[in-house]
Amino acid sequence: MATNPLSxxxxxxxxxxxxxxxxxxxTGDLKPGDxxxxxxxxxxxxxSRGPLRDALRRLEARHLVTNTPNxxxxxxxxxxxxxxxxxxxxxxxxxxxxxxxxxxxxxxEIEELAELLDRHEAVVRRKAGAxxxxxxxxxxxxxxxxxxxxxxxxxxxxxxDHYHLMRLYRHKFSNRSGRPRRALAEHRMILEAIRDRxxELAELLxxxxxxxxxxxxxxxxSDPDAPxxxxxxxxxxx
Amino acid sequence: MATNPLSxxxxxxxxxxxxxxxxxxxTGDLKPGDxxxxxxxxxxxxxSRGPLRDALRRLEARHLVTNTPNxxxxxxxxxxxxxxxxxxxxxxxxxxxxxxxxxxxxxxEIEELAELLDRHEAVVRRKAGAxxxxxxxxxxxxxxxxxxxxxxxxxxxxxxDHYHLMRLYRHKFSNRSGRPRRALAEHRMILEAIRDRxxELAELLxxxxxxxxxxxxxxxxSDPDAPxxxxxxxxxxx
DNA sequence: TTTCCCGATATTGTTAACAAAACGGATCTC
DNA sequence: GAGATCCGTTTTGTTAACAATATCGGGAAA
Numbered sequence: 376m377a378t379n380p381l382s383x384x385x386x387x388x389x390x391x392x393x394x395x396x397x398x399x400x401x402t403g404d405l406k407p408g409d410x411x412x413x414x415x416x417x418x419x420x421x422x423s424r425g426p427l428r429d430a431l432r433r434l435e436a437r438h439l440v441t442n443t444p445n446x447x448x449x450x451x452x453x454x455x456x457x458x459x460x461x462x463x464x465x466x467x468x469x470x471x472x473x474x475x476x477x478x479x480x481x482x483x484e485i486e487e488l489a490e491l492l493d494r495h496e497a498v499v500r501r502k503a504g505a506x507x508x509x510x511x512x513x514x515x516x517x518x519x520x521x522x523x524x525x526x527x528x529x530x531x532x533x534x535x536d537h538y539h540l541m542r543l544y545r546h547k548f549s550n551r552s553g554r555p556r557r558a559l560a561e562h563r564m565i566l567e568a569i570r571d572r573x574x575e576l577a578e579l580l581x582x583x584x585x586x587x588x589x590x591x592x593x594x595x596x597s598d599p600d601a602p603x604x605x606x607x608x609x610x611x612x613x
Numbered sequence: 614m615a616t617n618p619l620s621x622x623x624x625x626x627x628x629x630x631x632x633x634x635x636x637x638x639x640t641g642d643l644k645p646g647d648x649x650x651x652x653x654x655x656x657x658x659x660x661s662r663g664p665l666r667d668a669l670r671r672l673e674a675r676h677l678v679t680n681t682p683n684x685x686x687x688x689x690x691x692x693x694x695x696x697x698x699x700x701x702x703x704x705x706x707x708x709x710x711x712x713x714x715x716x717x718x719x720x721x722e723i724e725e726l727a728e729l730l731d732r733h734e735a736v737v738r739r740k741a742g743a744x745x746x747x748x749x750x751x752x753x754x755x756x757x758x759x760x761x762x763x764x765x766x767x768x769x770x771x772x773x774d775h776y777h778l779m780r781l782y783r784h785k786f787s788n789r790s791g792r793p794r795r796a797l798a799e800h801r802m803i804l805e806a807i808r809d810r811x812x813e814l815a816e817l818l819x820x821x822x823x824x825x826x827x828x829x830x831x832x833x834x835s836d837p838d839a840p841x842x843x844x845x846x847x848x849x850x851x
Numbered sequence: 852t853t854t855c856c857c858g859a860t861a862t863t864g865t866t867a868a869c870a871a872a873a874c875g876g877a878t879c880t881c
Numbered sequence: 882g883a884g885a886t887c888c889g890t891t892t893t894g895t896t897a898a899c900a901a902t903a904t905c906g907g908g909a910a911a
Contacts, residue, residue, distance in 0.1 A: 387683070425897095428667070432670035460765060460767065463713070463764055466709065467767075468705055470705060475701070526698045528698040662866085683894075684893085854911080855911100856910095858907090858908105860906100861903090862903075862904085864901070866899075867896105870895075877887090
C-alpha cells in the first residue's frame with residue numbers, strides 16, 4: 376500500500392495529510408524510528424511541503440512524531456521505560472475517566488458497553504486469534520469509557536493524544552499467557568461498578584486493571600537496563 | 614510594550630516566535646478570545662507567516678490557541694465548565710505525579726521544596742499581597758513536584774501541556790477567603806508525605822488538595838444559569 | 852589503517868507570491 | 882424598515898523558490 380488517497384476535497388489539505396500520515400504510522404506503513412523526509416512524503420501525498428510540515432506539527436503534539444530542529448522528524452520509537460511511563464499516565468487519566476463515567480455515562484451507553492463485552496467474550500471463548508482481537512477490543516473498551524466520562528479535556532487527552540500511540544504499540548501491550556481472559560473479567564467488574572454508579576470503585580478497578588497490564592508487560596519485557604528501543608523490526612533504512 | 618525582542622539567533626525562528634507568542638498570551642498581552650491575524654503578528658515579530666503558523670500549531674497543542682479551518686486562530690478562552698475539567702485532569706495527573714515523586718525525588722530536591730514552602734510561609738505571614746504571590750507560589754510547588762516524579766511523559770504533560778494554561782488562569786484559581794493559608798498547610802502535609810516516602814498518602818493528599826481548590830473555585834464562580842444546587846457529578850449536555 | 856578535515860549533496864528553515872475562502876458593507880427588493 | 886444579495890477587501894491556505902544547516906563520503910596526514 377503505497378499512497379493513501381487523500382479524500383474529502385472540502386476540508387483543508389493539512390488536515391488530509393495529517394489523517395493520512397497518522398494512518399500510515401499507526402498501520403505500520405511507516406515504522407517507529409523511520410526518518411521522515413519532507414520532499415519525499417510531500418510528493419507521495421501529492422502536495423507541497425507546507426501542509427506536510429503543518430501535519431507534522433500536529434503529529435508531534437500527539438507524540439507520534441519527534442522533531443529535532445535542523446535535523447528533521449522521525450516516527451516516534453518508545454523505549455521500554457517510556458512505555459511504562461505511558462502505562463502510568465493511563466492509570467491516572469483513565470482512573471479519573473472511569474470515576475466520571477460512572478457518574479455521567481448514559482444508561483444507553485452502559486448497555487452498549489455491556490454488549491461490547493459480550494462480543495468480546497464470544498471471541499475469547501472461540502479462542503480463534505483471541506489475543507489479537509482482544510487487543511483491539513481492549514482499546515475499544517477503554518475508548519468507550521473515555522467517551523462516556525463527559526469531560527471533554529479528558530476525552531481529548533485520551534482519545535486524541537494517547538489513543539493512537541496505544542494503537543501503535545498495542546502488539547506490545549501484554550496479550551500473552553491468558554491475560555486476555557483475565558482482562559475481560561476485569562472489564563466486566565469495571566462495567567458492573569459503572570452500572571452501580573459507584574465511581575470510587577470504578578476508578579479503583581480501572582487503575583488496578585491498567586496496573587495489572589503494566590506488570591504483565593514489565594514481566595514479559597524484563598530486559599533490566601537495555602535501551603529497549605531496538606529489537607525485532609528495526610533500523611532506519613537508508 | 615509592543616514587540617518582544619526575539620533573542621537567541623542560533624535557535625530556529627519558529628521556536629523564537631513560539632516562545633514570544635506564548636509569553637504574550639500568558640502575560641496578558643494577548644487576551645483570551647483575541648483573534649490572531651497572521652500578517653499582523655508576523656510583522657510584529659519581524660518574520661514571515663511560515664514560522665508564525667508553525668508556532669500557532671504548537672500553541673494549539675498546548676491548548677493556548679484554538680484554530681478553526683478557514684476562520685483563523687484565537688487565544689483560548691476557557692469557560693467555567695472547562696476550568697473545572699482542567700481541575701479534574703490535574704487531580705488525576707498530579708495525584709500520580711505526587712505518588713511517583715514520593716518514590717523518586719532526590720533528597721536534595723525534597724529539601725529545596727521545604728525551603729520553598731518556608732519562603733511561602735514568610736510571604737503569607739507578612740500578608741502583603743499574599744493572595745497574588747501565593748498564586749505563583751502554588752504553581753511553583755506543583756511544578757517542582759512534577760519535576761521530581763522522574764516520569765518524563767507526566768512531567769511534560771504537566772510542565773509543558775498544562776502549566777501555561779494554569780498560569781493563564783491563575784487569577785481565577787481560588788485565592789480568596791483564607792485559601793492561601795490553607796493551601797500552604799496542605800502543601801506542608803504533602804511535603805511530609807513525600808519526605809516519608811509514602812506515595813499512597815502523598816497521592817491522596819495531593820488529590821484532596823486540588824479537589825479543595827476546585828470546590829472553592831466552584832463556590833466563588835457559582836454557575837449563574839444553573840437551576841438548582843450544583844451537582845458535582847452530573848453534567849447537562851452542552 | 853585510522854583519524855581528521857573538507858567539500859559536494861541533500862534536507863530543513865524561511866520567504867514572498869498566488870489562490871481560495873470568509874468577512875463587511877452597500878445596494879436592492881419586498 | 883428588514884432582510885437578502887452582490888462585490889470589493891481582508892484573511893487564510895498553498896505553492897515554489899531561496900537560504901542556511903546538517904549529512905555523507907573522499908582524501909590527506911599521522
